[in-house]
Amino acid sequence: MENLEQPTWIERLNDSLSRSVTVKLISVTFLVLLLLIPQSMITSLIREREGNMQDVMTDISGKWSGSQQVAGPVLVIPYHYNVVSDNGKVTRFKKYAFFLPDTLEIESRVTPEKRYRGIYSIIVYKSEISLSGVYPRPDFASMGIAEQDVLWSEAAVQIGISDLRGIVDNVQIDWDSRKYGFSPGNTNKELIPSGISANIAGLAGGHSGGRFSIHLALKGSENLWFLPFGKETQARVSSTWNTPSFTGAFLPDQREVNNDGFNATWKILHFNRNYPQQWADQVQSWSDSAFGINFLIPADHYLKSLRSSKYSILVIALTFLVFFLIEIINNQKIHPVQYVLVGMALTLFYVMLLSISEHIGFNPAYIIASVLVISMIFLYSRTIVDNNRVALLMLLFLIVNYGFIYIIIQLESYSLLVGSIGLFVALAVTMYVSRKVKWYGRKE
Secondary structure: OOOOOOHHHHHHHHHHHHHHHHHEEEEHHHHHHHHHHHHHHHHHHHHHHHHHHHHHHHHHHHHHHHOOEEEEEEEEEEEEEEEEEOOOEEEEEEEEEEEEOOOOEEEEEEEEEEEEEEOEEEEEEEEEEEEEEEEOOOOOOOOOOOHHHHHHHHHHEEEOOOOOOHHHOOOEEEEEEEEEEOOOOOOOOOOOEEEEEEEEOOOOHHHHOEEEEEEEEEEEEEEEEEEEOOOEEEEEEOOOOOEEEEEEEOOOEEEEEEOEEEEEEEEOOOOOOOOOEEEEOOOOOHHOOOOEEEEOOOOOOHHHHHHHOOOOOOOOHHHHHHHHHHHHOOOOOOOHHEEEEEEHHHHHHHHHHHHHHHEEEHHHHHHHHHHHHHHHHHHHHHHHOOHHHHHHHHHHHHHHHHHHHHHHHOOOOOOHHHHHHHHHHHHHHHHHHOOOOOOOOOOO
């Protein structure tokens, strides 16, 4: 009778380790943690691509015009201020008083368009803005300023405009049926750092208020903001853009958004913001009262790709758990290399999702990437387990898994609730399936 060669102690140890459930579980857990390394690199790649998009947006807006904030009009009237020293010497300084209108009506029609650079795009716009209203007679007495110290002939109306490159036509103000031209720059840079001003010589006569109107043709990109300078401010903005985001200190009182665009109206009182209608030689902070519109491109695929990548550990861990249960329950050996190949396929999904979504959007990219990865893992699992029924169960699991992640990404307010319920169900199913497993041996 032929003598059979006895296995060496290394071979016996290897066979014992391959049969050990504990060792297998530790190795699978280690592989899951190891796959977090390429996953973190994918997250960095998403942020890098998003940074490239931001650079392109900054470059295009820099050549077109940036976000615009229209502040005004503000009536600025200088006055003399005398300081008497201890020896009786009088020193005269020039200071400024500022006045806001009693009523301010803002009418704006915005025409947006997309500009492209490679695969990236940005929203730019052209706007026709009308500012009109009524100024009361400037009240210097309430500020303790003598009438004879007021320099009426140097009175000016100032308008703040964030990016002066966006002005596409000459700007005039109609003040009580008299027209005055604007010039770039303002007398008080602390008040309005960037803007235009017009000298109102008509105030030198009657010193009264007046009715004004200003037409402004303005280019910008992404955002358009206004400031409620009127004692009562009414604003109406319309556009053909159908995905606006109303933002700032005040939301519209009325708005209508449909496929043809939007119409929005605001009514804001001086009680609603924290600065007065007139003041002297002080710098007021009014940036926190701005309101306006963000012209957004729907479905930010970088944000959604980043959100989906945050669930990668969940997808990988659950998929490996299913393979592990198959291995334990069906007494089916699966080599760590096979786990690694499946993990690489799961990781590749996020690279495909990012690259495809840059061209066709997130939703179709998610479908394409998930179908390709699910098909590849299903076909590979058929070879691993050599059991069509088990492979079909794996296919069903992958479809449910990726579908569940897709639903969570689409949700905003309920994503945490739905996610926690889904994990509870996954744990319950795992406990049910593995309830008869003898973890120190094989199943009953």
